[in-house]
Amino acid sequence: MDQLAWNPEWETGFSDIDEQHQRMLREFNDFLDAVQKGIHRDHIKGLLEFLIDYLDTHCEEEELQMRATGYPRLVEHKADHDQKRARARTLLDASSSDPETMLAEVLAFVVDWMENHIKVEDKLMARHLVQFARRAPGG
Numbered sequence: 001m002d003q004l005a006w007n008p009e010w011e012t013g014f015s016d017i018d019e020q021h022q023r024m025l026r027e028f029n030d031f032l033d034a035v036q037k038g039i040h041r042d043h044i045k046g047l048l049e050f051l052i053d054y055l056d057t058h059c060e061e062e063e064l065q066m067r068a069t070g071y072p073r074l075v076e077h078k079a080d081h082d083q084k085r086a087r088a089r090t091l092l093d094a095s096s097s098d099p100e101t102m103l104a105e106v107l108a109f110v111v112d113w114m115e116n117h118i119k120v121e122d123k124l125m126a127r128h129l130v131q132f133a134r135r136a137p138g139g
Contacts, residue, residue: 012123
């Protein structure tokens with residue numbers, strides 16, 4: 001499989017958020033390189049452990065920003081974060097028993113995250129954050 005290229009449609013306009021998303025994509029592309037070299041068995045667990053740590057940190061940062069600015073879709077957005085966190089942990093648990101079948105599931109997880117969560121939910125959040133900044137004194 002070819003590597004996933006950064007899609008400008010995923011950009012939120014917030015460099016810290018976009019850099020975190022790009023880091024996640026780089027980690028996933030490193031995983032795809034390992035798959036192509038036939039050494040993905042050892043990398044599945046590492047990628048999933050990275051994703052779990054990444055999700056915990058990244059999602060918490062987004063949730064703090066949403067709470068601080070009164071984001072009206074906080075509950076829905078956080079629920080999606082919680083679902084992603086749970087899914088990553090489920091994939092990690094399953095990876096030790098059957099790493100070969102995990103490849104398609106991990107790929108689907110990352111693509112769904114990029115195409116649905118980042119492209120839709122994070123863009124909505126970013127628009128709210130921009131509007132909030134404009135309304136703030138000195139904004």
